[in-house]
Amino acid sequence: MKPKTARIALVDDHTLFRNGLSSLLSEFTDIEVAFEACGGKELQNKIETDPEIDVILMDINMPVMDGFEATLWMTQHYPLVKIIALSMYDEDTTIIKMLRAGACGYVLKESTPSELHKAIFSVLEKGYYSNDLVSASVIKSIHSSNNNGAGQLVFSDKELIFMQHCASELTYKEIAHEMGVAVRTVDNYREALFSRLDIKSRVGLVLWGLKRGYIKL
Amino acid sequence: MKPKTARIALVDDHTLFRNGLSSLLSEFTDIEVAFEACGGKELQNKIETDPEIDVILMDINMPVMDGFEATLWMTQHYPLVKIIALSMYDEDTTIIKMLRAGACGYVLKESTPSELHKAIFSVLEKGYYSNDLVSASVIKSIHSSNNNGAGQLVFSDKELIFMQHCASELTYKEIAHEMGVAVRTVDNYREALFSRLDIKSRVGLVLWGLKRGYIKL
DNA sequence: AATATTAAAGGTGTTTTTACCTTGTTTGCT
């Protein structure tokens, strides 16, 4: 069954990119851009009045509600709408994280329009879109030992808060005070993260978090 | 004098954004996209065979040769071509840096197509494009004390290399070895940067550099 | 009830980072 026209929604906080992509996609006769949203919140509003969407192209790095959260929300509330993650980075863990959140494909912003077109119709016809990027990441995540058996990295709330605090000029003593725990305790968070992620310094942790979207600049 | 059609070149490493923008701009009857380039190097090649460009829309964060370098090169080799910086971030120092490198305007990727259109023709007719972002940055840079009298932050080559090395898990000892200088010398770089930028830790330096594009993730 | 797991916290020691002060050398300026 060849679906007539794919109804697409775009979610990205950069208006120029969003409008540009919309203009680009409208050149394909088999694609219709139903609406655009600048973030997760706006998506929630617009999908309500127009739920007949086939595919959402979702940026990952957005302020307020980012692509992970928005994707998670979509899979819970509109499980039939397919989501393709659009990102600038090709970090394995980010790809895995998006796929786990419910995305059916992952396309870089460096890709060509025709690859995007292919991704959209692959998702519609096969239910997923897989390219070298995704395949490699999936395989790596299965083979990786830096994770629990299920192939994912899990962080406690405290660890995530600690990680964000690390991206500042606060000392660990000040972070401990900020979080209301003993200095030794944040030292535990640090040691746990260092060993799990195979990191040797605070700078390394900050860089790791930034690359994968756990820390916001 | 109303220029017939503005001949534009796009420089951005993200193909989807570039193509999208191209498609968007081609909807304006008074704009013609002459060519696209994925980075500074490709721009250097293409401008040679097609130098009749009115305005270049230049992304700042690109690998290999970034927007700063490319803008500097353009002002030296093709001083008549106007450049508008396109960026995701609205950091004051970045804006100033691009303007000093020769850019005639600064537009965020969050902007609307009509603002971009306005910027292009403002640059062509008035020679520059100024919006609230640019005005505020210019004023701040004049009033700021974190700079030399001329209102700019200047870094030596070694300092820039050192800064980039700071965004790693290398210790200062290893950085010194990497750079072929004494440990005390990189300590000088660090102290100079810390005091000039009012920074208290290596993490702070890395965050400062990332926000302003001096350090690449 | 006994056992395993986990989070919080302490002890101790080493390495790294940071701060401040000083010296020699080069470079450029007048």
Add this chain to the structure above:
DNA sequence: AGCAAACAAGGTAAAAACACCTTTAATATT
């Protein structure tokens, strides 16, 4: 030639970061 500025480098000391090992209390697990 004389002087100032800039750069590389050394000394020292304190603070912060890092590593490793142990203890306690609260939670599960069986």
